[in-house]
Amino acid sequence: MSGRLVVRALEVAVLAVVLAAFAYCAWFRWSGGHWERVETPSMGTTAPVGTLVWVRPVDPEALRSGQVVSFRPPGRQDVYTHRITAVHADGTFSTAGDLSGPDTWTIPAGNVIGRVQWLWPGAGRAVEAAPILILGGVLTWGVALLWRRQTASVVLVGAAATLAVAVVVFRPLTDAEQLAFVQVPGGARATYVGTGLLPVRLVAPGDDSVVLRPGQAGSVVARRAEDRRLSVRLEPDVPRWFWVGLVTLCFLPALGRTVLALRRRPQGPLARTDGAVTERPDPGRRSVEPPRVRRTRGRRAVSHGRVG
Missing domain, CATH: 2.60.40 (Immunoglobulin-like)
Known part of the structure; x- marks a missing residue:
């Protein structure tokens, strides 16, 4: 399989995964689910800052102690994601953060938004940086259309610059x-x-x-x-090992481009076809036709060939 076919297959596979992810997100939202982004460290290692929380509506009577839920405290509009520590006879709940400890309020059943289905650590950081990532992607795509001969180089430089700006603005790595x-x-x-x-x-x-x-x-x-x-x-x-892996990952695109360029380079001025050695044509060399000789009534006239 040629390199071009491999690249095309990878592009199709990535596109299929992206479309499937968008389809599932649309179905999740249509079925009543929604997402929350953790902005405080109250849940400790269970849901660090930057975690994307998938919340699905639930019947309050089905909730049990130990489950993680999203809710609005009485008299407030902020959304909290904490763990249920007790279910009371009147249908209210006591909650606590894994790191912050017991909450001072009691949650009525009507204030429960839903039960946490999934916790994706770090994914909330990507949601936070989405405006910069989308803008950088659009600009990179536009430049790549204008400079088609260097599409791969433009994509690599644009992606690196976009990620660098997002890291500088939001500082998601160490804090x-x-x-x-x-x-x-x-x-x-x-x-x-x-x-x-x-x-x-x-x-x-x-x-x-x-x-x-x-x-x-x-x-x-x-x-x-x-x-x-x-x-x-x-x-x-x-x-x-993390820094070694990161540096290696940064050099992989350049290494791939180098390998592809070496594979596409002609092997030499001579090419072998059916056992015979023929000179490989040079597109940059001008071809000159040999002069043609014709006779006119006993005299010989020479007409020079054209230069192509």
Whole structure:
């Protein structure tokens, strides 16, 4: 199978997957489901910040303790996604965040939006960056139409630039949120929770440090420095194999283009056909016809051939 057929098959497969995904999303929305994006770390590692929550309507009488539901607290319009901790006899519910602890309210059955069907960590970040991703995709597509001879290069550069802008604007990779800063003898205990897509290390002056994965909380003790200040810092804690894989992934498109170019390059000035060696035609060379000789009444006239 030629490279062109492989590329075409991949394009058809990707298009089929995208259309199937859109069709399922349309059916999910038509059947009453909807999506929520987690913006706070109250659910800890169950639903870190940036998780896309798939919520489906449910009969309140079918809800049980331990299930995760989306609801509106009494007198508020904000949507919360927490875990049911108790089902009361009057049909109300007590809820709590896995990280934040018990809520102060009791949820009436009519305030329950639905039960969480799926939790997709990180997918909410893509929804948040959708305007930039769509705009970058449209601009890349337009430039590729104008510069068709370099379509692959335009697509690669446009995709890389779009992703870079989205990362700079929304900073989804490494981040953390402060939960508490409690005074202890000689300093303070700082508690943070990871809110990025990648793990970070919370470091206090000295040797105290802890790794925070998405939705995971941890504490370090910050000692007072000579200027009486308390400080902590956050550092990415990504293993070396991740950076090696990322760099390799970045070079794969260029490597693929190089391989295709080498396969399409002519092998040399000579081509073998049916056992005979013939010179490969050169499209850049002008062909000159040999002069033709004709006789006119005993005299020989020479008419030169045309230059093509």
